[in-house]
Amino acid sequence: MAKFILRRLAVAVPIVLLISIIVFALMRAAPYDAVDAMTTPRMSEETIAAIKAKYGYDQPVYVQYFGWLEDVLQFNFGNSIVTKQPIAQQLSVLIPHTMMLVLPSYLTAYILAIVLGLIAGSHRGGKLDHIIDGIASVLIAVPTFWLAMLLIFVFGYTLRALPFIGMQTVGDGSPLDILRHFTLPYITLTIAFLPDNLRYVRSSTITQTTQDYVQVQEAFGAKKVEIMFKHICRNVLGPVLTRLGMAVPLLVTGAIITESIFSWPGVGPYFINAIKGLDYPIVMAILLLSSTLTILGNLLADVLCAIADPRIRQGVR
Amino acid sequence: MENEKHWTRRSAAWLAFKRDKSAIITVTLLFIIIIACLIAPLIPIDPDEPDLLNRLAPPDFSSEHIFGTDEMGRDYFMRVLYGGRVSLLVGVLAMLTSLAIGIIVGTVSGLAGGIVDAILMRAVDILSSIPWMVLVMVVSIFFKPGLTSIILVIGLFSWMEIARLVRNETQTIKERDFVQYARLCGVSPALVIARHIIPAALPTIITASTTSLASAIMTESALSFLGVGVQQPMSSWGSLLNSAQGTMATSIYMAIIPGLLIVIVIFAFNKVGNILRVFANPQVMSGERS
Numbered sequence: 001m002a003k004f005i006l007r008r009l010a011v012a013v014p015i016v017l018l019i020s021i022i023v024f025a026l027m028r029a030a031p032y033d034a035v036d037a038m039t040t041p042r043m044s045e046e047t048i049a050a051i052k053a054k055y056g057y058d059q060p061v062y063v064q065y066f067g068w069l070e071d072v073l074q075f076n077f078g079n080s081i082v083t084k085q086p087i088a089q090q091l092s093v094l095i096p097h098t099m100m101l102v103l104p105s106y107l108t109a110y111i112l113a114i115v116l117g118l119i120a121g122s123h124r125g126g127k128l129d130h131i132i133d134g135i136a137s138v139l140i141a142v143p144t145f146w147l148a149m150l151l152i153f154v155f156g157y158t159l160r161a162l163p164f165i166g167m168q169t170v171g172d173g174s175p176l177d178i179l180r181h182f183t184l185p186y187i188t189l190t191i192a193f194l195p196d197n198l199r200y201v202r203s204s205t206i207t208q209t210t211q212d213y214v215q216v217q218e219a220f221g222a223k224k225v226e227i228m229f230k231h232i233c234r235n236v237l238g239p240v241l242t243r244l245g246m247a248v249p250l251l252v253t254g255a256i257i258t259e260s261i262f263s264w265p266g267v268g269p270y271f272i273n274a275i276k277g278l279d280y281p282i283v284m285a286i287l288l289l290s291s292t293l294t295i296l297g298n299l300l301a302d303v304l305c306a307i308a309d310p311r312i313r314q315g316v317r
Numbered sequence: 318m319e320n321e322k323h324w325t326r327r328s329a330a331w332l333a334f335k336r337d338k339s340a341i342i343t344v345t346l347l348f349i350i351i352i353a354c355l356i357a358p359l360i361p362i363d364p365d366e367p368d369l370l371n372r373l374a375p376p377d378f379s380s381e382h383i384f385g386t387d388e389m390g391r392d393y394f395m396r397v398l399y400g401g402r403v404s405l406l407v408g409v410l411a412m413l414t415s416l417a418i419g420i421i422v423g424t425v426s427g428l429a430g431g432i433v434d435a436i437l438m439r440a441v442d443i444l445s446s447i448p449w450m451v452l453v454m455v456v457s458i459f460f461k462p463g464l465t466s467i468i469l470v471i472g473l474f475s476w477m478e479i480a481r482l483v484r485n486e487t488q489t490i491k492e493r494d495f496v497q498y499a500r501l502c503g504v505s506p507a508l509v510i511a512r513h514i515i516p517a518a519l520p521t522i523i524t525a526s527t528t529s530l531a532s533a534i535m536t537e538s539a540l541s542f543l544g545v546g547v548q549q550p551m552s553s554w555g556s557l558l559n560s561a562q563g564t565m566a567t568s569i570y571m572a573i574i575p576g577l578l579i580v581i582v583i584f585a586f587n588k589v590g591n592i593l594r595v596f597a598n599p600q601v602m603s604g605e606r607s
Contacts (some may be wrong), residue, residue, distance in 0.1 A: 015443055022443075026455070134339065141584035143535060145542045146576035147557060149565065157566045253448045257539060272543055275454050286456050291447040298446070 001306070008302050010297050019295075021073070023288045024065050030280045045248060077285035080275050087285050088272065095252060097167065098266035101182070102254045106247055112190075113197035120198075121205025121236075122228055135200065139195040148188045148261040155184060165263050170202035185262040189255055201240055208232045238308035245301025249293040253286065323401060340588040347585035354405055355396035364395035365550070373568050384574055388564050395558065397574055403553040404579070407468055408534035414472025415533070416479060416526050423483025424510045424518075428491055431521035438484070441477045449474065452590050453536060454545060462548045471536050478526045486518040493517075518596030527590035531583045538579055 014057075039048050052058045059067070071078070077087040120310065121133035156164040163169065163181050208214070209232060217227045238275030252267055274282035334340055368382070368390035376385040376393070384394035426437040444452070452474050460466035490496055496513050504512075515522070540546030541555030552560075554575040561571035 015446065016441070018443060019446070026459075029459070137587060138580070138584060141531075141587060143538055143542075143555075143576065143579055145539065146572070146579065149558065149562065149572050149576070153565055153569050153572065179368045249448055253451050256450050257543065260543060271451070271454075272545070275458055275545055278458060280458075283458070287447065287451055290451050294446040294448060315536055 004306050005303055008299055012299050016292050016295055017290045020069060020288060021065070023284045024068060026287075027280055027284045028061070030278075034051055072288065078281045080274075080279050080282055082274075091267070091285065091289075094265065094267050094270050097264065098255055098259065098268070099251050101259070101266060102190060102250055105186050106193050106250060106254070108186075108190045109193035110197055110244070110247075111218055113194055113201050114237070116204055117198050117201025118228075118233065118236065121202040122209065122232070124206050129202075132198070134215065136198045136202075138194040139191060140199075142191075144192045144257050145190060145261055147191060148258060150185070151184050151188060152261070161169060167265050181262075185255070185258050185264055188258050188262075192258070193250075193254075197240075197243065198292045200243065201236065204236050204239055206231060208235050211235075239305070241308060242301040242305040245297045245299070245304055246294075247298030249290050250298060251288045252293060323493070324593060326596050330592050333595045334592050336427065337588070337592075340585075340592065343581055343585040343588055345366055346577055346581050350401060350582060351405065354398050354401040357395065357402060360395065360398075362392050362395045362397045364391060366393055375568070376570050376574075385568070385570055386569060388568075389436070392467055393571065393574065396552065397554070397578065400552045400554045401578060403464070403547055403551060404534055405556070405582075406464055406545070407471070407537045407553065408462065408530050410468045411471035411475070411533040411537070412526055414468065415476035415529055416478075416522070419476035419479025420472070420483055420515065420522060422476065422480040424487050424514050426429055426480070427484040427487025428506060428510060428514065430488075434484075434500040437480075443488070445477045446475065449536075450539075453540065460593040464547065464551065467540065467546055469536060471533050471540075475529065475533065475536070479522075479529060479597060482521055486521050487514050490514050490517045504522060504606045520593070524590055524593045524597050527586050527593060531590070535585075 043051075049058070057064065075088045077091070079086055080090075089291055116230050119296060120129040123129045152164045155162045162183050164184050165181075167181050168178050169181075212229065215229055217231065253271070255264070255266060256268035258264070259266040260272055263269060270282065271286050273279070274286075332346075368386055370390070371382065371386050372390040374380070374382055374386045374390075375386055376383060380456070382392050382394065384392070387393055387396060419533060422437055426434045453470055456474060457466065458468045460470060466478040491500075491514065496509060496517075499509050499513055500506075536553030537546055537553060538558070541553050542559045544556075544559060547556050549556075557575040558572060561568070561575070565572055
C-alpha cells in the first residue's frame with residue numbers, strides 16, 4: 001500500500017510543480033503587476049529600481065520563482081494589488097465560509113444520488129427509472145444561476161419566507177439567522193451537485209446488474225433483494241466512494257456561481273471581484289490552490305480505490 | 318455487408334428517438350428556436366428600439382410585444398432572439414474550436430504513441446486538473462473582451478475530454494488491417510489520420526460534439542451571467558439573465574424566458590447526444606453497455 005501511494009505521489013508532485021510554474025509565468029505575463037501597483041509614473045528611475053530591489057524583482061526570473069515558491073509553501077500568497085490586504089489571511093476567513101456551504105450540500109446530494117441511483121439502476125427501464133433519470137436529465141440542463149434566481153423569486157420575493165443576501169443579518173448572526181440565510185444557497189447547490197452523481201451511480205448499477213455473477217446468483221435461486229444488497233451495492237459503492245476524493249477541490253471553488261448570486265461571503269465573490277479588478281495575485285493564488293486540491297483529491301481517489309479493490313494496488317487492470 | 322450494418326445502426330438510432338417522447342418534443346422545439354434565431358433579422362422589429370411608454374410590459378400575445386418589454390421598453394421577443402443568436406453562435410464556434418484541437422491532439426497522440434503520447438496526455442492531465450470555471454475565467458482576463466475572445470477561451474480549454482476519447486478510439490483503429498496496410502505502404506501519417514482514422518472515429522466524434530456544444534452554451538451563459546462573458550451592447554441569454562436580476566421582483570418573465578430557452582436547448586442537445594450514442598455503439602441499445 002505504501003509503495004502504491006509513493007508511486008502515485010511521484011506522478012502528482014511534478015504536476016503540481018508544473019502548474020506552479022505555469023501560474024508564476026501567467027503572473028509575470030500579466031499586463032499589470034505588483035511592481036506597477038507599488039509605483040507611480042512620477043517616481044524616478046532610481047526609486048523604482050529601489051522598490052524592485054526591495055521586493056526581489058531585480059533578481060533573475062528563476063530566483064524569483066523559487067522565492068515565490070518558498071513563500072507559497074508557507075501559505076504566503078502576497079498581498080492583493082487593489083486592497084493591499086494579505087491574501088492568505090483573507091482566504092483563511094473565506095474558505096471556511098465556502099466549506100460551510102459546500103460540505104453539507106455535497107453530502108446531501110451524494111447520499112440522495114446513491115439512494116436514487118441504486119433505485120433507478122435496479123429498475124432499469126421501469127417507471128421509477130424513467131422518472132428518476134428524467135429528473136436527472138432535466139436538472140443537468142438547468143443552469144445553477146437560473147435555478148438560484150427562481151428560488152429567490154419564489155421564496156424571497158413572493159413568499160418573503162427566506163433571506164437571500166449574505167450569510168447573516170447585520171447585527172443579528174444568531175445560529176437561526178445564519179441557518180435561514182443558508183437554506184436557499186444550500187438547496188441550490190444540492191440540486192447542482194445531484195444529477196452528475198446520480199447518473200454515475202445509476203449507470204454503474206446498470207453495469208453491475210448485467211455482470212455474470214448476477215446471472216450466477218440468479219441461477220442458484222438467490223432472491224433479487226439479496227443480490228442487490230449483498231453484491232451489487234458493494235460493487236457499486238466502491239467506485240462511488242472514490243468520487244468523494246474528486247470532490248475535494250469543490251471545497252474551495254465549488255460554489256463560485258451560487259455564492260455570487262446569494263452574496264455568500266466565500267471564495268466565489270472574492271474570486272470574481274479579483275477577476276473583474278484584474279487583481280492577479282488573488283486570481284493566481286486561487287488557481288494554484290484549487291488545482292493543487294484537484295491533484296490531491298485525485299490522489300485520494302486513487303488511494304481509496306486501491307483500498308476498495310486490491311487488484312488496482314498490484315497494478316492488475 | 319457494410320451497407321446493411323449502416324442501415325441497422327441508423328434505424329436503431331431512429332427507433333431510440335421515436336420511442337422517447339421527451340426527445341421528440343424538445344428536438345422539435347430546438348429546431349423552432351434555431352430557425353427563429355436564424356431568421357430574426359428578417360423580422361421588422363428593432364431589438365434596440367426603446368418604447369418608452371411601454372417599459373416592463375408583461376408578455377401579452379395580443380399586443381405588439383408578445384414577450385413584453387424590458388426596463389428600457391425594448392421588445393423582449395426580439396432581444397431574446399438576438400441573444401439566442403449570440404449564445405448559439407458562441408456555442409457552435411467554441412465547439413468547433415475544441416473539436417479541432419481535440420481531434421488533432423487525440424489522433425496524433427494515439428497514432429504516434431511513445432513519448433509524444435506521454436507528453437500530450439500529461440498536458441491533458443494538467444489542464445484537466447484546473448477547475449474549468451477557474452481556468453476559463455483566468456484565461457479570459459488575458460484576452461480583450463469581445464465575442465472572439467469568449468469563443469477562443471471556451472474552445473481552447475474544453476478539448477481535453479474529446480482528445481481522450483479520440484485517442485482511445487485511435488489506438489483501437491490503428492490496429493485494424495486497413496490502417497496497418499496504409500502505413501505499411503508508406504502513406505504519410507497526416508493522410509492516414511485524415512483518410513482512415515477520422516472517418517472511422519466519426520461516430521464517437523459526432524457524439525462528443527453534441528455534449529461539447531451543450532457545455533459550451535452552458536459555459537458562455539454562466540460567464541455572461543457573472544459579467545465576464547459577452548459585453549454590452551451585445552447580449553446573450555446569459556447576459557439577459559444578468560440584467561433580469563435587477564427587475565426580478567416585478568418582471569419575472571424576463572428571467573424565465575431566456576432561462577427556459579437555455580434549458581430546452583441544452584436538454585435537446587444532450588438528448589441528441591444520447592441517441593447518437595446508440596448510433597455510435599449499437600450495444601447501448603441491446604443493453605450490453607450502458
